[in-house]
Amino acid sequence: MLEGLLIGLSTAFSISNLLMVIGGCLIGTFIGMLPGLGPMSIIAIMIPVAISIGDPSAAIILLAGVYYGAIFGGSTSSILINAPGVASTVATSFDGYPLTRQGKAGKALTVAAISSFAGGTIGAILLMGFAPALASVALLFHSAEYFALMVVGLSAIAAFAGTGQVSKALLMTVLGLVMATVGEGVLFNMPRFTMGIMDLQSGFGFITLAMAMFALPEALYLVLDPTRSGRSSGQGNEIKDLRITKEEAKSIAPVIGRQSIQGFLIGVLPGAGATIASFLGYAVERNIAPREEQEKFGKGSVKGLAAPESANNAACTGSFVPLLTLGIPGSGTTAILLGALIALNVSPGPRLMVDQPQIFWSVIISMYIGNVVLLILNLPLIPYIAKVLAVPRTFLIPFILFFTLMGAYIGQNNATELLILVGLGVSATILRFGDYPLAPLLIGFILGPMLEDNFSRAMQLYDGIGFIWERPMTLGLLALALALIFLPSYRASRARLKAQGVAEGD
Numbered sequence: 001m002l003e004g005l006l007i008g009l010s011t012a013f014s015i016s017n018l019l020m021v022i023g024g025c026l027i028g029t030f031i032g033m034l035p036g037l038g039p040m041s042i043i044a045i046m047i048p049v050a051i052s053i054g055d056p057s058a059a060i061i062l063l064a065g066v067y068y069g070a071i072f073g074g075s076t077s078s079i080l081i082n083a084p085g086v087a088s089t090v091a092t093s094f095d096g097y098p099l100t101r102q103g104k105a106g107k108a109l110t111v112a113a114i115s116s117f118a119g120g121t122i123g124a125i126l127l128m129g130f131a132p133a134l135a136s137v138a139l140l141f142h143s144a145e146y147f148a149l150m151v152v153g154l155s156a157i158a159a160f161a162g163t164g165q166v167s168k169a170l171l172m173t174v175l176g177l178v179m180a181t182v183g184e185g186v187l188f189n190m191p192r193f194t195m196g197i198m199d200l201q202s203g204f205g206f207i208t209l210a211m212a213m214f215a216l217p218e219a220l221y222l223v224l225d226p227t228r229s230g231r232s233s234g235q236g237n238e239i240k241d242l243r244i245t246k247e248e249a250k251s252i253a254p255v256i257g258r259q260s261i262q263g264f265l266i267g268v269l270p271g272a273g274a275t276i277a278s279f280l281g282y283a284v285e286r287n288i289a290p291r292e293e294q295e296k297f298g299k300g301s302v303k304g305l306a307a308p309e310s311a312n313n314a315a316c317t318g319s320f321v322p323l324l325t326l327g328i329p330g331s332g333t334t335a336i337l338l339g340a341l342i343a344l345n346v347s348p349g350p351r352l353m354v355d356q357p358q359i360f361w362s363v364i365i366s367m368y369i370g371n372v373v374l375l376i377l378n379l380p381l382i383p384y385i386a387k388v389l390a391v392p393r394t395f396l397i398p399f400i401l402f403f404t405l406m407g408a409y410i411g412q413n414n415a416t417e418l419l420i421l422v423g424l425g426v427s428a429t430i431l432r433f434g435d436y437p438l439a440p441l442l443i444g445f446i447l448g449p450m451l452e453d454n455f456s457r458a459m460q461l462y463d464g465i466g467f468i469w470e471r472p473m474t475l476g477l478l479a480l481a482l483a484l485i486f487l488p489s490y491r492a493s494r495a496r497l498k499a500q501g502v503a504e505g506d
Helices: 002-012 015-032 039-053 056-081 087-101 105-138 143-160 167-179 206-224 247-269 273-288 302-318 320-326 332-342 355-392 393-412 416-433 439-462 472-505
Strands: none
Touching: 002 355, 002 472, 015 039, 015 056, 015 087, 015 332, 015 355, 056 087, 056 105, 056 302, 056 332, 056 355, 056 393, 056 416, 087 105, 087 143, 087 206, 087 273, 087 393, 087 439, 105 247, 105 302, 105 355, 143 273, 143 439, 143 472, 167 320, 206 393, 247 273, 247 320, 273 302, 273 439, 273 472, 302 320, 302 355, 320 355, 355 472, 393 416
């Protein structure tokens, strides 16, 4: 390992590779800020450039820099205009945007930058020390365990439900699962619930749905309620406030530590990825928080912002474990990276660390360098990035609508998506007026296909649902999911009984 690290250091710290890291981080960050252009799109565009470089180490370092740069930058649009263009930054908007609404955009971007840096750095350290061992653990997960893991992800709905809203959150989750079934099935190439519309053959696009649930309703709210704009609420005067108090730093430090480790471990599992890591990170932190702090989640909690940002960046690093050590892509983005590796005549797998150690270790070292570069790039730019909030409402609304429509169109390259976007956006606005949480719908939609795929495979392998009690790990994960669902209700009932006891004592 020490010899490999020295090889990686000498490769990663060459002038050309340092320029690749910086260039990849810059490209990923700035394009990642645009809703609709996630890491998959950026990396697919950059592959011909990477192949033309010739040196496999430099090419993979460039693409890796673009990858975590896009995840790092993707939180910006979620925080500032409530437009998460990447699935892994949806949870960032739950508390990031409320902080912006309170005039704390600079603080929100600072917390996101520090959390992302810490998550990526801890992930790189864990990847350096435990990659081979974790690869063997990842192989223990089969379809049954992945199905249970998806159920754990869905159990996060309890974290997004306010007081007395669990039934509403459950209803929205089911609606999201139903929407995920539109289009061709995962195992069967038969269109479902398309109503004969060819454009629905591939189902609803994630970008379209995310924009319809968050960005478009926000633009409509700005029209209906002028006081929501940054200028009219006096936010422009507080843009430069980037400071985090000592109390806030102490409160988010353990959150960042826990979610960096948890996010990395989830990222190691092929198929899990940064999205599940961010949702679970948010849910876990809300459930273990004291009662008074739980009420702040969803209303501008720095813990609620730090948790998903740490988790998704650590998970991005963790997804390189199955890619480099097993040759198994852990997500859609790493599947594209796998194609790039093959095109560069690099065969990822157990022999990569032995046969081409300069590639394996230089990628890991470059991840740490990339996180440092991203922090140096982003912190000084925060006051300027946040100035989007000083834009008058008459310009801000068209700005949000333009990027919303552009993101939906680019996501599927289909004009019908714009009609779907408007229809879903109006429906989402009505649901918001009815106080229905929209996050559970998006969770159900994202996890639905993976849930169906793995459940079907497990049923086929075990000829029924016997896999639930035949595999201890599956049973344990399902028990965890039940705990995540019922623990908030149990704590709420205990708090009510305690309050009643106090009242009767008085």
